[in-house]
Amino acid sequence: MRTDPLTRPDRSRRWPTVTAALLLFAPAALAHPGDRGAALLLALTAALAAVVALLAWPLGRVTLATAAGAAAGASLLVDLCYPGPYRLPAFWAPFEWLALIGVLFRAVRRLPDRWAGPIGGLVGLAAVVLPLRFALRMPQGGAAGPVGGVLFSLLPVLGVGGASLYLRVLDARRERAVARARREQRLEVARGLHDFVAHEITGIVLEAQAGQLPGPETEETATLLRRLEEAGLRALDSMDEMVGALRGDQEAAGTTRRPGLADLPELVARFGTKGGPRATVDLAPGVVGLLSAEAQATAYAVVLEALTNVRRHAPQAAVVTVRVAPEPDGRAVRLTVGDTGGPATRRLRLRRRPGTGGTGLAGLAARAAAHGGTLTSGPLGPSGWEVCCTLPGR
Template sequence: MPVDWKLPFSPGVRRLISAAVVVSLTLTWVGDITVLTAQRNSPTSWVAVFVTGPLAVLALPDTRWLPSLTVRATGVAIMSMTLSCLCLFVSHSAGDWGLLETLALLFLTARVLGVTQHTRTAAWTVTLLVVSVMMLPLRIGTLDAFVTGGYLLTVALALCVIIGYSTRALEARRQRAVQDVRQAERLALARDLHDLIAHHMTGIIVQANAARTVCATAPEKVEPVLEAIARSGTETLESMRRLVRVLREDNHTALRPADLISELGDLVADFSRRQPDAPAARLEATAAVRTNRFSPEVETSVYRVVQEALTNVHRHAPGEGVVVRLDADPGWLHVTVSNSWAQRRTGGPAGGRSGLGLIGLRERVEALDGTFSAGPEHPGRWEVRAGLPRSPADSPLNPPRPAKK
């Protein structure tokens, strides 16, 4: 029975937790059945072993056809409390407690507290589960069993609550870190766009003043100036449309790539100088990239993608070969940074799922309606890919001149 733990752990840790839970529940159920068959027990003992216990276990995993976790946990808690109250009127012998049900209720307590988003919902659901667990010793029917069992269950519940609360706090801290990174990237992009678009607006103002000056003396020169103003305004509005509502961050140095290829060449060369023992990094750019000009926000984002990817390679896979490739088609500009995996690795590969730098890159690229991915592309290689849509204002670096008539 697979258990889907939606916790802020790596996939390997989640699989290990699920396997441990399944093994412990299975062994506990076998123990319950062994004790049940070795003694003469009342019908309520059979109910605890074959009904309420398995139903409590089935409430643990998430599946498409089951209700929400809080609904399942509430139903299991009420079912357990009902059986405990019924046991007050039925004679019992020692050993017919229902350990499978107890263990499932403890797991539910930790899980509800760890993954339920709404605090109030988690509080009252956990309260019901705690009450149902503390009522389990009533099934024995003796004072000694109630005192001893209550003590043991209090310790177990305390551990489960600590685990659940720690998981909840860890997830909240992770979400805050992700939000901070996304917000910082949005503000950084807004600052870049502010500085880059300011140039366009200055040109529009200068051209408008020139048109007003020559309007009376040379009316034939006004129309080309107006066309240039319209073209500059279209480019500026296209850039601002993509990032409306993004605020500017103070004390942030804007990035102004004078020429995309030369800037990336310097970046790759600097990366190679920092790793003298590694193969030299390569920058590959197709003719479609070298002969075209792209919008400022696209070039800035491409630079940031390459910069972050090279930083991750230097940090997580030093000494490995790196290839930076740029390609363009009529609608998109594509950038790929690939590197071979380190032979001796202490952690995950560069840009693992928890990498906050890649979260910021994804935020920047998706803000421009682009696509972003990072992961193992084929055995032995790790790739960071980004695709950015080209603006209608993009044009060749050397456009053909109109023929003279």
């Protein structure tokens, strides 16, 4: 719902607005006794329009649409039924017309779509025909007076209506941009959770399962527990970084370094120390400088996801190979992660809830496409699997 200073509750504005509206009734007390009833009627319509234009809405159960419709309807009704002399409306008409212009601006810009057009049109009509209240009652005035009054009122009404409609479009664009930014932020956090925290948690679960295998406690068990601690700490660090991003911590965001191609050897070495497949990395010389920081972060995430999938689905694979090299034309970088496959033991296979997982590579494919690259995956050899990602250079 659109909000602005005139649609948010603000009690400090009520009494000044009511006081100003009541002042419009003061001249009616000075009118000729025979015209006092007509003067009070004119003051009432002007005061009603002023209150709608200035007060914050909703007021109790009364919405802006209801109040604006009432003000416009009252003005049109007085135009049709005004019983007094033609000169009397000239005092209140300017105040009422300005108030109706204010109501028109708020109605077109702030009302919901289903009400903005009808209520805005009704208020605009009331403002346009307001000069007829006295122009049609002028003796021997002819048609020039009423036509001139309507044209004089029509141009500002069209201008204000167009300006408020333009601002309404800008407001809608801004709301869509904010919603899109929030969605992208949520997706970024989801990617971070999947790419980094899920990887570490997967390792923790698998090593915890390995620690339950029967056998005497040895130095190997102590090493396993240390690796569990380190993986847990890394997961906590990743969570801290994502929480800082959600809070909009610019200082923290500026000091957080994105992982890139240069970090792949450490990632692969850490993967190899947790048991399971033997992992190797082949990083071509000079390939790090070919990709932007954002593309390198995507490449790192691809390797991380592929290694995590090996742990989940092929922990008995003999070898996992990571290769990063430029394409022959030098305009792109090709990254592959392949494993030899093999049946997973029942004890070490990660148990997962039905309906979870399977979204990592799809999300990374979208990230690669955003950089102008591609990501594919498929069988390798008799029982292996390979993930291939191509990213364009700078």
